[in-house]
Amino acid sequence: MREVFHLQEEYLLSIKDVCKSFSGVKVLKNVCLNIKAGTIHSLMGENGAGKSTLMKCLFGIYKQDEGAFYFKGEPFNFTDPKHALENGVSMVHQELNQVTKRTITDNIWLGRYPTKGFFVDEKKMHGDTMSLFKRLNIHLDPKTRLDQLSVSQRQMVEIAKAVSYDARIIVLDEPTSSLTSHEVEMLFAIMRRLRDEGVGIVYISHKMEEIFQVSDEVTILRDGSYIGTEDIKDLTMEKIVNMMVGRDLDDRFPPKDNEPSDVHMSVKNLSTRYSPIIHDVNFELRRGEILGVAGLVGAGRTEMLEAIFGARTLKSGEIYIDGKKIDNSTPHKAINNKFALLTEERRETGLYPIADITFNSCISNIQAYKNKIGFLDDKKMKEDTDIQIKNMRIKTPNRREKIRSLSGGNQQKVIIGRWLLTNPDILLLDEPTRGIDVGAKYEIYQLIINLAKTGKSIIVVSSEMPELLGITNRIMVMSNGYVSGTVNTDETTQREIFNLSTKYLNNNREAEV
Amino acid sequence: MISLENTIQRKFMGKSKENWKDLIVNNAIYIVIFSIILFIVISEPSFVSLAVFKNILTQSSVRLILAFGVGGIIILQGTDLSLGRMVGFAAVISGSLLQRPDYANRFYPHMDQLPLIVPLLAAIAVCSFFSAVNGFVVAQFKIHPFLATMGMMITLYGILSIYFASGAPGPQPIGGFDDRYTELVIGSTLGIPNIVIIAAIISFFIWVLWNKTTFGKNMYAVGGNPEAAKVSGVNVMTTFLLVYILAGVMYGIGGFLEAARIGSANNGTGTGYELDAIAACVVGGISFSGGIGKVSGAIAGVLMFTIISYGMTFIGMDQYFQYIIKGIIIVAAVSLDTKKYLKKS
Known part of the structure; x- marks a missing residue:
């Protein structure tokens, strides 16, 4: 007793x-x-x-x-x-x-x-x-x-x-x-x-x-x-x-076998006008490359992506694709220039939670589904959605399922699929695996690497250091709105990246005046 | 210690150019309104006088009380279209119970003189009850307040009209009010109109309720983020009911005062008052996105609206032209308000 x-x-x-x-x-x-x-x-x-x-x-x-x-x-x-x-x-x-x-x-x-x-x-x-x-x-x-x-x-x-x-x-x-x-x-x-x-x-x-x-x-x-x-x-x-x-995952990351080639995009003197400000960002992105962006919260990584995508007011900055200057002053123009942005807060800025998978997949590319008299072609939308569900291995009973009833990883896949339907050349991914479980993360990594292999150039912003080290070719580190350094992933350490990410932390006051 | 330094730094570092721009954007609506007032004063310098000042305060009083009522509901991300009918109901109840004993067309010909407090309490009770029903329906069934209170507005007009027609003289405007009643509302004490004193007391009372009590803080919390309030242990339903009941109390008092101020009441009394009150709240910075709004904002909103309409009439501006200006002010206020919050996110 x-x-x-x-x-x-x-x-x-x-x-x-x-x-x-x-x-x-x-x-x-x-x-x-x-x-x-x-x-x-x-x-x-x-x-x-x-x-x-x-x-x-x-x-x-x-x-x-x-x-x-x-x-x-x-x-x-x-x-x-x-x-x-x-x-x-x-x-x-x-x-x-x-x-x-x-x-x-x-x-x-x-x-x-x-x-x-x-x-x-x-x-x-x-x-x-x-x-x-x-x-x-x-x-x-x-x-x-x-x-x-x-x-x-x-x-x-x-x-x-x-x-x-x-x-x-x-x-x-x-x-x-x-x-x-x-x-x-x-x-x-x-x-x-x-x-x-x-x-x-x-x-x-x-x-x-x-x-x-x-x-x-x-x-x-x-x-x-x-x-x-x-x-x-x-x-x-x-x-x-x-x-x-419930199964063996011998590695947390798939093999990184993409091969970056010539310079695809170059960004010059990119600065934003309104707070949070990024200062004078310069970098090059090669075709088929996965470029990681590291930094602490508030370093301006998200803002940098948004600036490239035309979602922020620029103070200065030029973007070149294959050496030709392009105009990305609004997201609409950026999409026409074959850019895609996967947002960090998918629930707030990426999802239409009560709409079904078909709607969520096709909404960014809705112009492409117009038939001759201007109505939307349901059949084509359904076909494309089914292809995405199959290609990305989205776990769902069917395409009519409301997206909010899917798990986080599958929601993320739908959104990535949505952007792929616009057939972009440059993908900007902001925390693509946030809140996603290990198994689904692996699949997203594999997807990113496969995309790079088909010649798409990718920028990945992530707060998880192992993730950046696992799937990127180079890592650009941001600190307090500045680029504090760019390193080759295979030659760097977590310590080096951390030191770079704190480089400009005390510059705040001087920088803003 | 560190926090203190931060505060000081923030206060003294804030005088840069950007902040001046912010200051102008944040207060643009006040700048516009003061320009209009300036225009009125320049066209008719006699506008600046004690008599006009008194008139404006008198005309603002009932509106302010109503604005407090609907203001709380707006802070809960709601709105109240039934306000006008509630005011009408309160006015008709008060009027019907407070007619002179020697008046020919009495609503209740054989009723004794009642103490003033009885009709006031009756008006408050009726309005609180119907407003509580609004609150319950909105909180329980998650019906958008616009629709819930629109239903109430229509229902209430029916009930009010039936009551109005049930009096001894039939459906006729109720007049001939008891002198005590009229004196209480339109009289003065030490040169200050009683109605202004009442509004001032209520303003203080509401300020204390909104800022110094658990009820007030819960109201802001539920309005700002109902989910957060719920998981922090706030009873959301109770908060809704209390806010709507308080609104009912304000409508009851407002209707009681309004009947005596106008000198008569009928089933059309109060028509459209909800829009005036909501507009004043919005111009005063009580945001439709919920969780934001101050007593001083409601006061400023009501005063500015009254000054502008009184002033425009004072300089002989066409009535219809006044509508145009008021409409533009409302939309401008809301768009600037939205801009303020967009910038921060």
């Missing part, structure tokens, strides 16, 4: 046989998870494996169909997020759920403003925020509005908020997606301190390096099923990948 009791007590949080279906599709099948107090427990799995869904059931956003949650052996079930927060469970959500028009303070204490009689106690709130930030070593003015902050700063605020609940269990769902490596280190320091205080931390991330750096235990889910829990000491990267994808 005593033995059994002890076993239940051992776990801070115990999730048993949770099942959940959405409109008939089972997304969680008898999932179990046991978190010990004072550990960092990583939850891994491909996109669509059910990690976020499981956490949303725990947090009371979804209601599980079957199964139970135990806190120190006591069963519990949260009816809504408020209930969870009041009972010692807090969560950093994958999507930044913030009220950007309000201040940091207002966001952190949202839902539990301290009151003095009828009024909100601003003084206490401000003081509490200051001491919270001091404890977490965050240097921000609590009175700043969130829309004045960078994405990584906003992510830090969200983490501080989760910590401020003094929760016994903290769930961090991909908290590092926009953080710089320095900030990631800070976050890990916070996580380790909380662990030592006895908090149980559930950490969800796709970044393998981080998992090995910070976790004590790892639980792996695949296709909504529980695969296993292992001590981190017993795991290797290959083993995790195998468990996640």
Whole structure:
């Protein structure tokens, strides 16, 4: 009897046989998870494996169909997020759920403003925020509005908020997606301190390096099923990948066998007029080359792509294709010049979520589907979509499926397919594998390399260093709006790239005046 | 310490040319409006007088109270087309319950004189109820507020007209108000019109509610990002209901005051008031994208609209020409407002 009791007590949080279906599709099948107090427990799995869904059931956003949650052996079930927060469970959500028009303070204490009689106690709130930030070593003015902050700063605020609940269990769902490596280190320091205080931390991330750096235990889910829990000491990267994808992936990157030839595009003196400003960018892109762009968040990488694509107002700059000057002053002209831009925030700027795959595939090239009298040729659109689904191995029942019901990796493939239908020569890819699972990443890499082999020239912006080193021919490093160097991928190191990316960090003030 | 330095730096480094340009863009609508006022003053210098000033404040008072009501709803990314009918209903209820005992055409011929507070509370109760229904429908069924309140606007006109026709004299304009009622609304205290004092008290009350209470902060949060509010443990439904009920309270008070100010009430009272109130909010910077808006903005918006329409009439400008100018101001205000937020993203 005593033995059994002890076993239940051992776990801070115990999730048993949770099942959940959405409109008939089972997304969680008898999932179990046991978190010990004072550990960092990583939850891994491909996109669509059910990690976020499981956490949303725990947090009371979804209601599980079957199964139970135990806190120190006591069963519990949260009816809504408020209930969870009041009972010692807090969560950093994958999507930044913030009220950007309000201040940091207002966001952190949202839902539990301290009151003095009828009024909100601003003084206490401000003081509490200051001491919270001091404890977490965050240097921000609590009175700043969130829309004045960078994405990584906003992510830090969200983490501080989760910590401020003094929760016994903290769930961090991909908290590092926009953080710089320095900030990631800070976050890990916070996580380790909380662990030592006895908090149980559930950490969800796709970044393998981080998992090995910070976790004590790892639980792996695949296709909504529980695969296993292992001590981190017993795991290797290959083993995790195998468990996640259920098949052998001998390498994380496909062979890089594209052969760059002559200069395809050259960019000269490219500068933008409005903040965030990029300064005097010069580079050449060879035909069939994959050029990586590295840099910290805010280095101006996205802005550089947008400037090339005509989506930003230029202060100066010329673009030459095969030695001939071209006019890319609007995205429309850029598309006519056979450019394609895959945006970073695909949900915000790339997808039409409630439209089907056919619409999402054909929308950028809709002119090409006009028949003689100006109506759209449905048959041709369907044929092209089917070809893309087949070529890119998009996992979907059919082309009529709404794109929001696909997994992240498949959505990304549809968008890449959309641009391929415009038959571009130069592809600008901004974080093409963000939020995509390992298996799907490999397929996207293969796709990129195959495209380069057919003579398309590609620029890849990525925050994942291994990815840049894995698939590019050269890497251009940006720092604070400037190009700080270009290196050959085969001859460089992560350290060199990191040093280049911090080169102009202190130039801010002088540069803008 | 670091944050303090940042703040100071931000304040003192901000005087470059770019920022002057920003300042002009951000305040373009005020610059345009002040130019119009300047034009009015130059054409008719007697516009600058205490009497005109008083008139403008008096005319602004009810509009301001209504703007506060719909302003909260706009902050929740909503709008309220039923405002005008609510005001009409409140006006008819107040009027019907507050006629002089010796008046010939009484709505309720045999009713005793009521304390002033009773009709006021009745008007507030009716408006709050219907406004709460709006809030519930919008929050629960996720119906766009434009449609939900349009339905309410039409329904309410029916109910109001039936009530209006049910009085003893039949469907006739309700007049002959009780002297206490008229005195309360159009009288003055120490030279200041009572209605202006009432509006000032309500402004203060709303300022406190919006800025100093959990209710107000939740309103901004739900308006700015409902999902964030929900996962932070804010009860979104309660917030919606409270904001719409507060709007109902404002409409009730507005209608009560409006009947006495005009001196009569009928089922057409308040027609189109919703557009004036919404326009004033928008010009005052209460954004349709939600989560943004200040009490001072609503006050500025209402005052500017009143000054312009009063001023244009004052210099004898054609009525129809005034419509053109007002329409342009609204669209210009919204487009500049949008531009402000586009720049930041």
